[in-house]
Amino acid sequence: MDKLKVVTDVVYSIEGVTVTSAFKEEGEVIVGSAVFSVDNVSLDFHIRILSAYPLQLHDSESIRFINTNLLQYNHVNADGSICVNTHHSTNIKEKLIFDFSSLKEWIRRYYINGAKDNHYEHIIVPHDDRAVFLFTSIDRTFLKGDFGSITYSKLAVGFKKEQKIETLIVQQFRIGRSVYDCKWNSVYKNLEKREGLFVFVDEAPTRNRRFAVSSWAELEPYVSQDFLKFLNLNSRSRHTESVIPLLIGYKIPNDEVHWQCVVVPSRNFPNYAEKIPGTTNYVGRLADEEMQWVSTRNCSYEYFFGRGSFVQEITNGKILVIGIGAIGSNVATTLTRGGCRGIALIDYDIKEPENVCRAEYTFSTGINSKINELSDHLTQISPFVEVSLSDHFMDIAKVSLNNDTWRTTLFQKLEEYDIIFDCSTDDDVAYILDQLKHPKRIFTMSITNNAKELICAVPPKLYKWMIDITRQLETKDNYLYNPNGCWNPTFKASYNDIAVLVQFAIKHITTSIANNLSPRSFYLTTSMEDGFNIKLKEF
Amino acid sequence: MAKDKNKHLEEVLTSHKISKEQDLLDKHIDKRKEISEALQEKYGGDLYSPFNSGSYAKHTAMNKKFDLDLIAPYKRNAFETLEKMYNSVYDFLYDKYKDEATVKKQKVSIGLEFYADEDGDVIKIDVVPGRELNKDKYPDDNNLNLYVYEQFGKIDKGSDRIKSNIKAQIENVKGHAEKDSVRQIIKLLKVWKFYNGKRPKSFFLELITIKAFDKKIISGDIWDKLKAVMEYIRDEVKSISLPDPGNASNDIADTLTDSDKDTLSYDMKRIIERIEEDSDTIKSYYPINDKFPPEDEEAKSNNSYGVKTGIGLSVPPVKRFG
Numbered sequence: 001m002d003k004l005k006v007v008t009d010v011v012y013s014i015e016g017v018t019v020t021s022a023f024k025e026e027g028e029v030i031v032g033s034a035v036f037s038v039d040n041v042s043l044d045f046h047i048r049i050l051s052a053y054p055l056q057l058h059d060s061e062s063i064r065f066i067n068t069n070l071l072q073y074n075h076v077n078a079d080g081s082i083c084v085n086t087h088h089s090t091n092i093k094e095k096l097i098f099d100f101s102s103l104k105e106w107i108r109r110y111y112i113n114g115a116k117d118n119h120y121e122h123i124i125v126p127h128d129d130r131a132v133f134l135f136t137s138i139d140r141t142f143l144k145g146d147f148g149s150i151t152y153s154k155l156a157v158g159f160k161k162e163q164k165i166e167t168l169i170v171q172q173f174r175i176g177r178s179v180y181d182c183k184w185n186s187v188y189k190n191l192e193k194r195e196g197l198f199v200f201v202d203e204a205p206t207r208n209r210r211f212a213v214s215s216w217a218e219l220e221p222y223v224s225q226d227f228l229k230f231l232n233l234n235s236r237s238r239h240t241e242s243v244i245p246l247l248i249g250y251k252i253p254n255d256e257v258h259w260q261c262v263v264v265p266s267r268n269f270p271n272y273a274e275k276i277p278g279t280t281n282y283v284g285r286l287a288d289e290e291m292q293w294v295s296t297r298n299c300s301y302e303y304f305f306g307r308g309s310f311v312q313e314i315t316n317g318k319i320l321v322i323g324i325g326a327i328g329s330n331v332a333t334t335l336t337r338g339g340c341r342g343i344a345l346i347d348y349d350i351k352e353p354e355n356v357c358r359a360e361y362t363f364s365t366g367i368n369s370k371i372n373e374l375s376d377h378l379t380q381i382s383p384f385v386e387v388s389l390s391d392h393f394m395d396i397a398k399v400s401l402n403n404d405t406w407r408t409t410l411f412q413k414l415e416e417y418d419i420i421f422d423c424s425t426d427d428d429v430a431y432i433l434d435q436l437k438h439p440k441r442i443f444t445m446s447i448t449n450n451a452k453e454l455i456c457a458v459p460p461k462l463y464k465w466m467i468d469i470t471r472q473l474e475t476k477d478n479y480l481y482n483p484n485g486c487w488n489p490t491f492k493a494s495y496n497d498i499a500v501l502v503q504f505a506i507k508h509i510t511t512s513i514a515n516n517l518s519p520r521s522f523y524l525t526t527s528m529e530d531g532f533n534i535k536l537k538e539f
Numbered sequence: 540m541a542k543d544k545n546k547h548l549e550e551v552l553t554s555h556k557i558s559k560e561q562d563l564l565d566k567h568i569d570k571r572k573e574i575s576e577a578l579q580e581k582y583g584g585d586l587y588s589p590f591n592s593g594s595y596a597k598h599t600a601m602n603k604k605f606d607l608d609l610i611a612p613y614k615r616n617a618f619e620t621l622e623k624m625y626n627s628v629y630d631f632l633y634d635k636y637k638d639e640a641t642v643k644k645q646k647v648s649i650g651l652e653f654y655a656d657e658d659g660d661v662i663k664i665d666v667v668p669g670r671e672l673n674k675d676k677y678p679d680d681n682n683l684n685l686y687v688y689e690q691f692g693k694i695d696k697g698s699d700r701i702k703s704n705i706k707a708q709i710e711n712v713k714g715h716a717e718k719d720s721v722r723q724i725i726k727l728l729k730v731w732k733f734y735n736g737k738r739p740k741s742f743f744l745e746l747i748t749i750k751a752f753d754k755k756i757i758s759g760d761i762w763d764k765l766k767a768v769m770e771y772i773r774d775e776v777k778s779i780s781l782p783d784p785g786n787a788s789n790d791i792a793d794t795l796t797d798s799d800k801d802t803l804s805y806d807m808k809r810i811i812e813r814i815e816e817d818s819d820t821i822k823s824y825y826p827i828n829d830k831f832p833p834e835d836e837e838a839k840s841n842n843s844y845g846v847k848t849g850i851g852l853s854v855p856p857v858k859r860f861g
Contacts, residue, residue, distance in 0.1 A: 323861055325861045326860075326861060327861040328861060423861045424861065425859045425860055425861040427859075445861065446859035446860060446861050447859070447860050447861065448858065448859070448860070449858075449860065455859065459736070460735065460736025460737075461734060461735055461736045464734070464823075464826075465735075465823060466859075468822060468823040468826075469823060470858050470859055471858075472817075472819050472820065472822075472823070473858075474858055490860065491860040493860075518802050520805075520809070537813065537816075538809055539809055539810075539813060539823070539824075
């Protein structure tokens, strides 16, 4: 059936909707106008139905109800279209009824009753997509009128649709002689820095309550004469960059600060001085020129890991991972993605191309030290993890075990950690760890051939239990992968075989920690009875 | 190979017999006698005759953790406070033995751990100072007050005192109708505690085992009995009270925190599950003392992990991977 006819028929039949401009096709789009009458209130909307209708486009409905007089109300986009989100339907008649009903509900709730949402939504900023600034919370309570300089660094260049987009990270805020750092890890803190400016205006600079001001003149009431003098001073400095970012900060709910960014052309600052009539004094002004906003993101730890992380006892813990092969590299990566902030890696081994298929390494970096490569990988994932490295720690440990002084030092060093994951499969390491009084949380993890079982031993008696259980699980199937020319056969198992067990084990361990349960040794056993399954055998 | 649980447990008990370590036992007895005499000489008429307590006196000792207890019963007026009594004994033992032993304050006792002798043997003696509850009544009622040096489960440090009749505690095991079975199970639980680094005091394991025998019908072979006691602990430990036979108002259940009890209950649950599922697992919970392996060849091959017999020209394949 003809889509235009269906739309016309359905809209005419909806109660409280009067068509004021008949629906017609403009290319692929059906357009028309209607008045919506709700509780004695009538509002006029221009309606655009896109060709995808009734399917959605990029998570938004493909129908637009537009009235540019409603910009100050909640859930109205910059073009005056109302945000409606309704039930999914592939039936055009049903979907039209959903969407028109939804618009009536919006009129009732937000236009007539002036409802305010508990959930804060950021102001709408007409930014372009050439750059985005990432910032974190910092240890300073900003006051209205604060201003100063910032430093920032280039992180990466990517693409957003067809447009090249530069990602930049804010590094520091400087007020007078005080410097406040964003909380990136040292890798990011050490990036080359450029200079910019900031001003804290306390309240978001908006028009219609929800839309960022678009001209510099509109910003003027939000800033002080001192700031304009500061801007004037800066406009006279030499700048190497063609534009200078100005971060504009304001308060948002829950005692948070949000920053928007506008770029100032370095040869055309928007400020000027105007003589006060009848005096010899001047006043700082901002020109009625369009502002070039670029986008920003709050990339604080709480937002970065807001969608999911381990409990604080794990994320704030000092963690040591010994041995970063297939298991250890997976453990370290998972901890990093789970929000852990301090991870130490120990491994003497070198990554070879054949390690890549089942560990967290890449081909592109060629032959490389495992600790260096994994450290890079972890800091690439999280800007909040500090990674420390040692290649020969365990060798030194073994040598020093027979010397009382060195032994004490060694034990003190290991006991500094809150959690140790020993994935070295080195019985000597397990033996050493078994003698530590701290930490209480040591997990010696290994798997049997073909990833049939994963064994995880914990103190006390970690070493003995591990040896016992390994012998108990021993099978006659000792077929190892031993290709031509290889002097060191290894076990057979794919990334998936290993990762599924490691993830299960980490889930079990972290759940125990979250529930404050004493760690227990366990093993996971796999079987293909009634499909693949994993069973936990805790001791 | 599936393990015969009963045979294994018998071997566990045999290999942990105290008599297997007769020389070491003799050294302990001699040392304890020496300490007893030294205390008597120091405190003279303030001290009644020190006597032996602990697992050896109760016949529940096992040869892997070897420490003997010596109770020093003082007269009511010997010290103003229990704390002064405790510190006086500590100071005396420290001065006397500091050059040949580590002397440390423990929960209700003073622990002496002598440095290894020429045979590499380490002697450990715990001295428990106690003060008679009522003046001159000790010879009749055997009641003593103990000083609590450090937090002990739910029992607070310092302020609290435990009244106890240690002789009654010894009789509690010795006089039990099923004392042989009770002793076997206590010994096995102590073996488990030792090899698995677990917390409950031996006295706690003793009392709860006796209570299990009193409350449940515990019969069958040794595994059946051990399992029944473990089930009892699993089900009852969180709510049970374990009156000290030396003083019914001391609840020995309070020597564990609620969290310790949860852990113990869970331990028992897991042990039973794992052993029922795979009888070989019994070896990891209740191991044979490999210093005294069983004589017969089958048992030997089951328990020797290649350490003594497997040394040959070829190295066995690696079994753990990462």
